[in-house]
Amino acid sequence: MPELPEVETIRRNLESHIVDKQITAVDIFLPRLVKWPSADEFRARVLKKKINRLERKGKYLLLRLQGDITLIIHLRMTGQLYIAEAGHVTDRFERIRLHLDSEEVLVYSDARTLGTWYVMPDHELGRVHGLESLGPEPLSEPFTVSYLAAIFRSRTGKIKSLLLNQELIGGLGNIYADESLALAGIYPERPANSLNSDELEALHQAINTVISQALQNAGTTFRDYRNGYRQEGHNQHHLRVYGRKGQACPICGSTIVRIETAGRGTHYCPQCQH
């Protein structure tokens, strides 16, 4: 699942290939992925526009286009966005293709077709639900222990559910929520307001460490994730608990357990996490 480190890796890969390039043609093979406006209007609005900047907010990619408009892409579950040579694309799941005024094309591939595309005038970006309401990101200046304490103080929901709430923290998904709780030694179903100050400190540090390591390792390819060159990441070799049900905890050797929390697979060590 593309989370903050995966989307940021893609952004870094693509930046030099698409910034200052012009979009010369748009192929939309699956129109329903374009959520706003219609696919035809979308094509008309981005055609001939130059890409001025490539930014990321949480798990969203923002292509800042000429004319004060922004193309917004969310990869959701199985979305891939990669650069390729024109005429050299072989991808049965390709859904949208942007042709550039270079010899390259920007390919959007998505096996399960849950991804979302929008184009909006910059002053209307707030209409994309979830984008303007994103909470502070891990590793950012406002992401502090006292911030965590404040948002968890009066919340009784399970800590893992809250870590997945993008309005509270921007960029965490299922893999790094499990990994962060494992590193912090916290049981995923603990009520958020039951964490003491030591645990809040540990969780804050763990989230930053987990995200930082995932960035260094260019993301986690558990299954579908690919970077901006359609290559796999490396962080899957450094996971502590995610996807490791039945295997040994790297800290204590106990068997990793998988439960369901908030409708999501949740992995933890019963010996290390309380």
Add this chain to the structure above:
DNA sequence: CATTTCTCCTGTTAGC
């Protein structure tokens, strides 16, 4: 408002 559950979506995999 806070929290939980449901829905979308389809390739892959486990199991009979």
Add this chain to the structure above:
DNA sequence: TGCTAACAGGAGAAAT
């Protein structure tokens, strides 16, 4: 070997 059912989860909507 071949078919079916379970499984994966981000985010918004709906329900509690």
